[in-house]
Amino acid sequence: MVGAPPSTHAEVVVDLGALRHNVRRLRELVWKGSPTGQVMVVVKADGYGHGMVPVARAARSAGAEWLGVATCAEALALRAAGDAGRVLCWLAAPGTDFAPLVEAGVDVTASSLDQLEEIVRGAREAGEVGRVQLKVDTGLSRNGAPRSEWLALVTAARSAQDDGAVRVTGVWSHFACSDEPEHPANAAQQEAFEEALALAEDAGLEPEVRHLSNSAGALLHPRARYDLVRVGIAAYGFSPAPDVVTTEQLGLVPAMTVRGTVVLTKELAAGAGVSYGHTFVAEEPIRVALVPMGYGDGIPRHASNTAEVLVNGVRGRVVGRICMDQFVVAAPETHAGDEVVLFGPGSHGEPTATDWARWCGTIDYEIVTRMGGRQTRVWVGEEGDE
Template sequence: MSETTDRQGAALRGRAEIDLGALRGNVRALRARLAPGAALMAVVKADAYGHGAIPCARAAVEAGATWLGTATPQEALALRADAGLPDDVRIMCWLWTPGGPWQEAIEAGLDVSVSGMWALEEVVAAARRAGRPARVQVKADTGLGRSGCRPGRDWEELIGAALRAEGEGLLRITGLWSHFACADEPGHPSIAAQLTVFKEMTAYAEEQGVRPEVRHIANSPATLTLPEAHFDLVRTGIALYGISPGPELGTSADLGLRPVMTLSASLALVKDVPGGEGVSYGHHYTTPGDTTLGLVPLGYGDGVPRHASGTGPVLIDGKWRTVAGRIAMDQFVVDLGGDRPAAGSDAVLFGPGDDGEPTAEDWAQAAGTIGYEIVTRIGSRVPRVHRNG
């Protein structure tokens, strides 16, 4: 077991336990779904969705992931420098802005994503300075409308320029890729439309002479539901961490996945109060009668969503409780209904549900958001305790 801060102080206030055994099990379950010949990329951006990038990357690779994905080059460079990964594990990063650390990425052997001519020009210049070719994956915008090159003249220009640079030995086109907009909504018409556009754009590139190592478009929901979209590689993010990509796909248990993070705190105070007592800012909750209140020392400064005020579920002393009143920056209150658990008792906000505790998906429903946000927003004041490593 390891953690990112001393157990004294902050760790006694609250903690996020990360079950690396569950993460490895999720990787194996996802690999079992892959179409023949497809490899798995474990996406560990945003500190592995709040779970700790380096230990999660190591665990994913141990379970068979051969690629790792991050958003920013800084995340990818930190993995290459500090994670102690085998040399044959590829690391890709895709969120670039002008003036980014292209040369450092090339020297570290990262795969970098290019969506337009400005990025290609910068990576070519960096490759000249580095004296070695860049590993470049060209992104197609097949309908998500974010990064990526649109089909038509822009794609033709970008592919042509990339091939000329490859001919000069300045880069290697290692991948062609894209991203679904609505793969978490089975049957959405955009899914088939994007697949068609992706096939057309990759076919054009290959007709011009591109020989990519990998073609990929499938995210977590497409990995789970669209084997025809697996191509050479799938990019699994939220599913790695045992959270369903969307309610229409079923729960984590339905998908054979196990939640990896358990967020809990130690009750800071239990006290008797009379009926009619206002609770927390704005007195949006008033005690209906004589009762007991418990103080949970986590708040929106720790990533507990303020939008779950009055609705967020917590397991205390074997019973589900609900946030009473507003969630504050550092704490919130629950009405214990006359029960008197001792100060220091566990308050479990979410976990895998084994002991009846809420899940991250329950918190997502309470806050009107998605499970991705619930785990990713847990802040650095909450120490991560990694177990089964």
């Protein structure tokens, strides 16, 4: 059998030790020793590109009481991987069969009367009590029941609970502007959430957890922490509001490093154009290095002629358009075989995902989540290594 050709050594390296540190640090920042405050680590979208199952295990070992996912398939994948703790999922299309989720002990979200009815049907098919959390739209205008349906939803949920079909375990919502502390929407949403909680209480519901705050809400809005906070991007080591408080100020450590290998170098004469469209033309002789990674691997094309990488401990700028499989870097004193770090925690002078987000006019959530393609994902910092 003919062996596979050597890889191009493009890697996404995930430091699980950093992730555990972040979860513990966030608990310290948010709950300050409170014995009752709970933390949910959101591991949707394959753990924001870090690998859902390894991240989930690291989060649990760091004390996360809950895991959060978007889809039903993600929740069932966690169960298949052996996770037995509390898991909440919140996105399901009409017609979803909730019976497998009820059987797996997953907390599922009802964002409408119709969805609640489907969950009740699934619980009856499963022959078990379903765990349901009611999501109310307090101003994000995305998922969640609108205010006009809150009374009907909590009333129907109480009826289904009295019938023994479900147990209402939570009431929750989601901030729209929590990364802007002075935005008036924050106070308005919390006031609306309090109204929804009062309706649930009047209906006789006693949810185990009430939660409104995402990462920014947890860190910047103490009054909105309630029983549980949902931390997503902060668990992966990034400030959810970098213009308000930096990652370094929070004491968080980015868990992802993306690196590759130079496969070719060459000297270009003044006037030479680089890559498609010659959007970069050398004004003087320069040495360039070819990196075999591109937008097919999640490297944003928007970073063309803007982003920087670290080669041999020195920053080099991406020149020319980033292609599907490769990009070019202006990098003197570079040779084939040298390591290129696209981004990492920044502790060795390399750019961070936040830097790449700024260069691309986006957010670091998008940068880390899109990494993949032909890159090999490697996990380091297993608990036994500490």
